[in-house]
Amino acid sequence: MRLSMFDPVPVPRKVGLYLALKGLPPIETEQFNIFLGETRTPEFLARNPAATVPVLETDDGHAIVESFAIMHYLEDLYPDPPMRGASEEERRRVDTQAALAKEFYYYYACTTVHTTAYLSRRNPVQAIDLAAAPLWRIVLEQISHVMEDRPFLAGVQPTMADCMLYPMFEYTLAVYGFTFPPHLKALGRWYDRVAALPGCPSLLLDESFHDQLMAAHGRRF
Amino acid sequence: MMQLLVPSWYPYQCLGRALDEMLGEPLARAPADANVAAEHVGEHWQFIALLDGGEPVLGTTAIGEALDRRYPTRRIIGIDPIGRAEVRAHVSRIEEMFWCLVMADMPDHPGFGRPLWNDGSGARERMLEEVPWRMDTIELFAAKRTTRFLSGELPSIADAFLAALLNTAAHQGIGPLLLRPSLQRWAAENGQGRPFTINT
Structure with a gap:
């Protein structure tokens, strides 16, 4: 198998965290800078017409795209240790938390790129925040509600759900200036707990990252 | 009994109906009542949920995964x-x-x-x-x-x-x-x- 990644951005990092926590043998990995068009070459587009990372190429030549699908595929092949729940009850909780994690980030990122001058290509439209912020706040509250007092999102061990959410927070904290809603203290503690897990990869953004991000997504004044 | 809790908001009505059509039979609906929603899910939750006696299943992909396990012969997430x-x-x-x-x-x-x-x-x-x-x-x-x-x-x-x-x-x-x-x-x-x- 071979994995196409771009380590600084959050979606591929979900798979990176999953692999680190799952403990699978290392998979050959190649980096493709999405800001520099490295996923838009004919060779890459033949693998994934959507020009996104991550992409997992299987030994028999299939290209699996989307982090969620890649993690499930690897769970299908390597069910132990289980990262999507050891029982039906936990599986449902993992699936729920994973779905909510993705929904949170989507609402948050879509809002942010249109309301933050640094990230918006054109004049920011602040009204989007008035209307869309309730969506991601409700989703975050629901994630906290489902987690209850468990150490991880779906149980006592980290699962795919934690891999879906942690990189989203890691990135939004570093790049978007996200802060945890103050009443969701358990989520803040959960974040610190995942960060302290052995093997949890650190997000390292060098100086060129923000220049490339702005060139790709934002604008200078 | 498995029930879908579907808000009256039309995107989720569209989704509920499409899930029925995919399965070839209508899923039972939980009463569209705010108290019912608050009992099963967080009080602010206003989106679709699948109720089956245990913890509710929330989020569209999670509902799809749960339906796949409930109806394994329908192959709704593929085969291999x-x-x-x-x-x-x-x-x-x-x-x-x-x-x-x-x-x-x-x-x-x-x-x-x-x-x-x-x-x-x-x-x-x-x-x-x-x-x-x-x-x-x-x-x-x-x-x-x-x-x-x-x-x-x-x-x-x-x-x-x-x-x-x-x-x-x-x-x-x-x-x-x-x-x-x-x-x-x-x-x-x-x-x-x-x-x-x-x-x-």
Whole structure:
């Protein structure tokens, strides 16, 4: 198998965290800078017409795209240790938390790129925040509600759900200036707990990252 | 008994109906009552949920996964690991567009009890800008389709979510903007009650 990644951005990092926590043998990995068009070459587009990372190429030549699908595929092949729940009850909780994690980030990122001058290509439209912020706040509250007092999102061990959410927070904290809603203290503690897990990869953004991000997504004044 | 809790908000009505059509039988509905929702899920939850006696299943992909385990012979997430990965990837892309439409519809949704954006703010249009280029991506994969449905000869949750997306877009008056040639063929083959009802 071979994995196409771009380590600084959050979606591929979900798979990176999953692999680190799952403990699978290392998979050959190649980096493709999405800001520099490295996923838009004919060779890459033949693998994934959507020009996104991550992409997992299987030994028999299939290209699996989307982090969620890649993690499930690897769970299908390597069910132990289980990262999507050891029982039906936990599986449902993992699936729920994973779905909510993705929904949170989507609402948050879509809002942010249109309301933050640094990230918006054109004049920011602040009204989007008035209307869309309730969506991601409700989703975050629901994630906290489902987690209850468990150490991880779906149980006592980290699962795919934690891999879906942690990189989203890691990135939004570093790049978007996200802060945890103050009443969701358990989520803040959960974040610190995942960060302290052995093997949890650190997000390292060098100086060129923000220049490339702005060139790709934002604008200078 | 498995029940869908479906809010009256039309994107989720479209999704509930598409799931029924995918399964070929209507899922039982939980009473659409705020107290029922608060009992089973967080008090602010206003989206679709699957109730089955235990913890509720929330989120569109989680509901699809639970239905796959409940109806294993329907193969709604494909058959083998590669096929299941393909369906899940389709779902992941389609649901992002669905959320775009949900966000764009926020001004018409009264449930959040707070000011929404003003007429003429440009917010709705800016949200909808996220949709066409994502639809182009779905079209790229649909153009490679060699089977009746997006991934196989049986309707999957990806097909159901696509039907829900197109019907939600039709509600908003932007249905034709979303349909690309391959997706039009998909809609012609699988809409009109076979198994989905798609209004474009």
